[in-house]
Amino acid sequence: MSKDKGFWPVIFLTLVVIVAIVALTLTNGITKDKIVQAKQDAVKEMLATLFPDMQSFDYDENTGLYTVIAGGEPIGHAFMAQGRGYGGAIDILIGLKPDNKSLQGIKIITQQETPGLGAKIINASFLDQFKGVSVDEVNLARNGGKIDAITGATISSSAVVEGVKEAITRELGSQQKGGNS
Amino acid sequence: MSSFAGNFTKGIVRSNPTFVLLLGLCPTLAVSTSLDNAIGMTAAFVFVLVASNILISLIHSLVPDKVRIPVFIVIIATLVSIVDLMMQGFVPALSKSLGIYIPLIVVNCIILGRAEAFASRNGVLDSIADALGIGTGFGLAILLISFIRQLLGTGKLDLFGHHLFTIPGFSDNPVAILMLPMGAFLVIGTLLALFKWMGVTKGD
Numbered sequence: 001m002s003k004d005k006g007f008w009p010v011i012f013l014t015l016v017v018i019v020a021i022v023a024l025t026l027t028n029g030i031t032k033d034k035i036v037q038a039k040q041d042a043v044k045e046m047l048a049t050l051f052p053d054m055q056s057f058d059y060d061e062n063t064g065l066y067t068v069i070a071g072g073e074p075i076g077h078a079f080m081a082q083g084r085g086y087g088g089a090i091d092i093l094i095g096l097k098p099d100n101k102s103l104q105g106i107k108i109i110t111q112q113e114t115p116g117l118g119a120k121i122i123n124a125s126f127l128d129q130f131k132g133v134s135v136d137e138v139n140l141a142r143n144g145g146k147i148d149a150i151t152g153a154t155i156s157s158s159a160v161v162e163g164v165k166e167a168i169t170r171e172l173g174s175q176q177k178g179g180n181s
Numbered sequence: 182m183s184s185f186a187g188n189f190t191k192g193i194v195r196s197n198p199t200f201v202l203l204l205g206l207c208p209t210l211a212v213s214t215s216l217d218n219a220i221g222m223t224a225a226f227v228f229v230l231v232a233s234n235i236l237i238s239l240i241h242s243l244v245p246d247k248v249r250i251p252v253f254i255v256i257i258a259t260l261v262s263i264v265d266l267m268m269q270g271f272v273p274a275l276s277k278s279l280g281i282y283i284p285l286i287v288v289n290c291i292i293l294g295r296a297e298a299f300a301s302r303n304g305v306l307d308s309i310a311d312a313l314g315i316g317t318g319f320g321l322a323i324l325l326i327s328f329i330r331q332l333l334g335t336g337k338l339d340l341f342g343h344h345l346f347t348i349p350g351f352s353d354n355p356v357a358i359l360m361l362p363m364g365a366f367l368v369i370g371t372l373l374a375l376f377k378w379m380g381v382t383k384g385d
Contacts, residue, residue: 009245016252020259027263034270042273115334116357 050095050105051076063174068095076104079171083163086155087112090121092163096135100172103138106130106164111156118156126150126157135168185310192314198291199322199369200376205291208282209323210365216340219320219327221275225268225283227316229260230292231309237300238308244301253296254287261287291315329368334359 043066048054051068053075058067066078076098083090090111095104106127113119120126129147130138139145140161149157198204208226212218236256237244244252265283268276276283286292295315300308332338336352338345358364 004245004247009248012243012245013248013251013255016255020255023259024262027266031266031270035266035273038270038273114357115360116355 046093046107046109047078047095049107050078050093063171065171074098077171078104079167080109081106081163081167083159083161085111085113085121085159086118086153087114090156090159090163092160092167094164094167096168096171100135102132102134103130103164104132106160108160113153113156118150118153120150120153121156121160126160130164135172138165138168185306188307188310189314189317192311192316192318193321194318194381196315197318197322198315199319199326200373202291202294204294205289205319206369208285208289209319209326210362210369212279212282213323213326213330213365213368214334214360215278215331216324216327216338217275218278219323221268221272221279222282223316223320223323225264225279226286226289226292226319227313228264229257229286230295230316231312232260233257233292233296234300234308234312235305237296238303238305241301249301250293250297253293253301257292257296258287291319325372326365326368329372330359330364334364 044057047057047066047068053070054068055070057069064079067074068076068078076095077100078093078095081092081094083092091109093107093109095106097104108122111119111121113121133146137146138161139147140158141148147161196202199206199209208222212222233256237253261284268283295311299311333356336355337347359368
């Protein structure tokens with residue numbers, strides 16, 4: 001029988017696909033828990049850079065709010081923000097002190113800004129400026145706030161600041177609504 | 182075994198996938214910003230290429246001609262998915278920095294090219310030699326590009342968190358453009374011209 005006649009090509013391809021499905025199912029079984037664990041570890045590590053004292057955290061899937069816990073007490077909240085940078089979205093993690101009045105700090109999670117210019121937003125010299133700043137004072141210095149923009153990277157700097165401002169307004173706003181109702 | 186050695190070495194210089202065949206340039210250009218990325222990419226790439234060459238050379242006499250390409254693609258895609266899942270599970274940091282370029286190995290034309298041009302016409306041993314040779318050629322090329330981009334683009338060399346080398350007085354003001362996509366084109370273009378001029382690679 002020629003291997004190109006009749007239904008053989010169809011059957012052969014189907015067999016190959018079945019073998020592939022079995023192989024992938026097995027791999028998924030081996031790696032599934034590891035991947036969940038790796039993602040958890042990544043989140044924990046990310047939060048721990050803002051809250052060095054952290055022992056554990058809670059995550060609320062509806063609001064996207066992390067509550068950071070140490071010694072059984074909440075020591076702060078964290079949530080994600082997004083800035084519109086020069087090279088695309090900048091993902092930022094914001095940490096708030098427990099009273100929600102000032103910032104614990106921020107961390108850039110992903111960014112595609114220009115290396116050597118905008119990418120300086122990941123430097124400690126820029127990010128450390130956010131530590132302890134009151135939520136009302138998160139603004140570039142020229143707009144009356146406490147944050148100095150990076151020389152030559154105004155768009156990236158203000159993308160971070162605007163992203164942080166927006167996210168804080170959104171989070172605090174939704175918390176107040178939640179508290180009143 | 183001379184054909185084994187011959188099939189191995191031809192991939193390194195004479196038909197180097199990056200500098201001679203000019204195949205698979207998309208991932209090469211995109212991830213060659215650091216030596217870590219280059220090594221991770223090479224490992225993933227060599228695994229997929231060797232495994233796909235082995236499987237395809239084993240079954241090639243059974244594969245109906247009409248569905249040849251779909252069968253190869255299913256095999257390659259399965260192998261890539263396995264690598265992707267393994268990386269996410271066991272080396273999450275590397276998986277994050279290589280990002281979309283691991284799934285994109287599926288459409289890396291070097292792998293389908295070797296399946297079609299070599300593995301589907303040769304035995305297992307020769308196909309392994311071919312895969313290792315082409316993989317080595319790819320690895321050397323992407324390492325060379327990454328080395329130049331990382332060294333001149335950041336002024337220093339790091340390898341998996343270990344600091345290797347800093348160019349004194351240069352790291353404050355490196356050639357940052359080399360870290361951008363356009364830097365990849367500049368580096369690869371210069372290397373191609375250089376190799377041709379030196380007579381390492383021959384034009385047709």
